[in-house]
Amino acid sequence: MRLKTTLEQWLTLVEIDRCGSIQAAASKLNKSHTTLIYAIKKLERQLGVQLLKVEARRAVLTEDGKSLLRRAHSMLEQAKVLEDMSNQLTRGLESEIVIGIDHLCDRQWLYQPMAEFLARNNTTSIQVVETSLSKTTSMVRTESSDISIITLPITNHPSDTFGMVSMLPVVSLHHPLAKKLNPCLADLNASRQIVLRDLGDETKQDAGWLKSSQRITVDNFDHAWQATKQGLGYCRLPKHIIDKHNDKEMLILNVEHSNRYQVPLHLTLPKGAKTGPAALALYQLMLASADKRI
Known part of the structure; x- marks a missing residue:
């Protein structure tokens, strides 16, 4: 033509x-x-x-x-x-980069520096893949992602501190546990628990307290929040999710000897020296954002 x-x-x-x-x-x-x-x-x-x-x-x-x-x-x-x-x-910039984000991470920690990156780069597409437990590890070891937000550092993969997430036990005000002043672990054991599924395809991993006699397993914290609010059970949720909802119908439990625990988050480059310049640029922006936040 x-x-x-x-x-x-x-x-x-x-x-x-x-x-x-x-x-x-x-x-x-x-x-x-x-x-x-x-x-x-x-x-x-x-x-x-x-x-x-x-x-x-x-x-x-x-x-x-x-x-x-x-x-x-x-x-x-x-x-x-x-x-x-x-x-x-x-200049060798990638047409697409893949980011693995562990489900514990506050998504704002990713999307804020990503917005800055995209303001400078209008050609590189980005795939965001939510991970948990074994999938978080697998995406790094198989180099399926260019950048990964992980929990604990993975063997032979250097990492940088990215943040800390507090995990708190939460129930609906209508749940029987909400009526107990200081529930103990035995009370939790006798109550239904809402837990997150390992999103990996290979050997599954467990984490945290899993001794409740009955469990509801969901894919992500959005489902977990909704199920907890419905009064279906108690759940350990990241503090940033609790703060975001700021729901007066939900109660943070003061559990004896198990009130809260913290999970560290790290940033790693699964492909190491093979990482492209676009991924490196976004990685640096994410690190800079973390430095201001921590």
Whole structure:
């Protein structure tokens, strides 16, 4: 397919519209007034449509010109994206990076630096994969992710401190445990517990207190919160999730000898020296964000 027009012609029309006159656009583009008039006249002949008209001694877009220019903006933006992508590929930037985030992590800890990264990089796509227990470890060991937010450091994979998550026992105010002033572990043992499933495909792992006689197993903390709020059982939840909901219908239990525990989170690069520049850039932003937070 052969096109009648060029991107340069549309860029000229865009600049005339932005500057408000041919003379101002010519100055901005460092071209002569005559050159721009010739370019627009040629574009009008090629399209068979009048694009500019004179009003109060100024060149302004016709209605047809405005309609075409609205569509041209999208075309020009796509052309710019192609050039940006080519430049990034030339520098070896990845077209996509994968981030594994352990389900204990506050998602804001990831998305805040990611927003800063995307403001500087409009070509690299990002996959975010939620992990837990064995899947968190597996994604690192198999190098399935470019960046991973993990709990404990994994053998032969250097890591940096990323944060600390407090785990608190929570029930609905309507749950029988809520009526006990200082429930003990025996009370928990006799109550239904809501726990998180290991999202891995291989050898499953367990963590934390799992001695309750009956359990409800769910995929993530969103389900766990809803089940707990429904009064189906008690659950250990990250403090940042409890704070986010700030629900007066939920109660943090003061369990004897087991009130709270903390889980450290770390940041690691599963591919090590093979990590691409885009992933490294986001990794550094995430570390900088953690330094401000910790």
